[in-house]
Amino acid sequence: MVEVHSARDGERNALRIDVDDLRAKIAENKPYHPDPIKPTDDLGKHGTIIRLSSLKRQRLDMAIAGLRKRVARRFDVLSLTVPGDDKTPPLVRIQTLIRDARNRLEGELSAEERTEVQGELQNTFYVTINGDPIGFHDRVELKKLEYIWEFGGEVVPAENLADDVKRTVIPDTVPGDSTWKVTGWFGTVAKPDQARRGQGGGLAQEHHHSVARPADPGRHH
Structure with missing residues (x-):
């Protein structure tokens, strides 16, 4: 059901x-x-x-583990890192982040400030399963990456990558239009058989997770 x-x-x-x-x-x-x-x-x-x-009880734990992997693969174009103090539960941090942004919108803001806060809300998207947010730790296949390129800065936490992975940061700007920025990453594995899908999925030889958005949230093309 x-x-x-x-x-x-x-x-x-x-x-x-x-x-x-x-x-x-x-x-x-x-x-x-x-x-x-x-x-x-x-x-x-x-x-x-x-x-x-x-749900069938004997398969429940396996189903949840597989679901977390699949959801993580599909949603890390958004956000898999919850900001805030690590001492506070992640779900509480997410709820606080959204509540604070909405409270700011109800106050007195300039047009520029209001556009900025609205942009924050539009780009705030987290997925939780049983109250536990999906994170990069659910992307277990990241450990297989040999190379990773990240837009604008290091996106994936080091602990979720192999110790010998080769990281490169590339510009997040769009040539010809500085009002747009690209976020995300893409990576490759050493051998094709490392990209084979297991339970919960795996990597393609090139696994792209990036998205382009206006640098100014109030501007749309």
């Missing part, structure tokens, strides 16, 4: 998907309509909660 709860701009919605029923409808080539449900009180004012239930 899958439940999706979401809140945004004062609107709250939730639905439940019966996986067995969904599969049956797909097999019959019929439309499937999830059941609307009451949003959970844990949702807060903004965000999304996905709940999985009726």
Whole structure:
């Protein structure tokens, strides 16, 4: 069973998907309509909660480990490093970061300051599983990298890379338009067989994780 709860701009919605029923409808080539449900009180004012239930207990630990790896691979174009004091739980730091930014928007700000804070919120995206944020430590295949190129500075924490990895920092600017910056990294492994996918996925020979955004969050192309 899958439940999706979401809140945004004062609107709250939730639905439940019966996986067995969904599969049956797909097999019959019929439309499937999830059941609307009451949003959970844990949702807060903004965000999304996905709940999985009726999982097979003997496979649960393996499923979570594999899920963390897959999610980390797909979302490290955003952020896998939670800022703040390491003594504070990561989830609390994320909630504080978002809450503080929203509180600043409710105060008196200049147009430039408001645009800056809105840009921070737009680019703040973290994924947690069972309250534990996805991080670079979930990218276990990073240890296989022989070379890594990072835009604008060292992006991946050293402890998540091999001791002998060769790191290169390259410019994060876009030629011809200084208002855009590139963030992220890409890397290569020494041998193709090191890139084979295992449980939770693996690396391609060249694994790209980068994104280009306006240096000024208020400017869009």
